[in-house]
Amino acid sequence: MPNLIQSEIPLIRTTGNVVGNLGFLPSLREMSEVEFRVDTRVLVQPYLTVVVSGLFLIVSLLDQRMKQGFIPRALCLGVGGGALLSFLNTRLGFEVVGVEADEVACGRMKGDTHDLQVNIDCLNAKFDVVMVDLDSSDVRTGISAPPPESVRKPFFQASKSVLHDHGFFVINVVPPDERFYVTLIQELQDVFHNVHEINIENEDKFVLVATVSPIASNDHDNAFIQKAEKSKT
Secondary structure (H helix, E strand, O other): OOOOOOOOOEEEEOOOOOOOOEEEEEEHHOOOOOEEOOOOOOOHHHHHHHHHHHHHHHHHHHHHHHOOOOOOOOEEEEEOHHHHHHHHHOHHHOOOEEEEEHHHEEEEOOOOOOEEEEEEOOOOEEEEEEEEOOOOOOOHHHHOEOOOOHOOOOHHHHHHEEEEEEEEEEEEEEEOHHHHHHHHHHHHHHHHHHEEEEEEOOOOOOOEEEEOOOOOOOOOOOOHHHHHOOOOO
């Protein structure tokens, strides 16, 4: 469904009353006097919670930067409905840059190989994290992520180039087959220092976290942890 943009996010009723059984979708007439606001405090999709949890790898460094007056920065490749971007900004205090796939990279054919061109001219400052949540637009492969053209070393090298030395790269993966997944991990390992795999329970999804440099042990008594804990309430 190439024209569908999907994002699951809670809505909170702010005014008015819904008549009838809330277990069923009310009619438009019943909803006419009701107003809602988007709740950016909660990530509905389980995999997004896992994506954000990768921040704890660099939590002590983020805390140091915040104490020095720096605002942590996140580059999100793949915007969708904006749930992840809103959460990072409103709940964790990140400055967030969101870029859709066609603004980041395009694939072109060269003989029998794909050559990925990456445009990062607009990214004039380093980021603490790059988060990739891109689905494949090829309907023949079913639901899969990321697009095959993103499983290329130039894409990962370009992503690494906009990260701080303490930064990390996280990507949502729904592999169409084992070969795709093995290739993806190998390409990441060739570019980044360490690659960590998180299997999302009861789903054929994975989150891969790749670090630019060795990660030191975390100090759990810091401002960023406190802000993250508040985001759960």
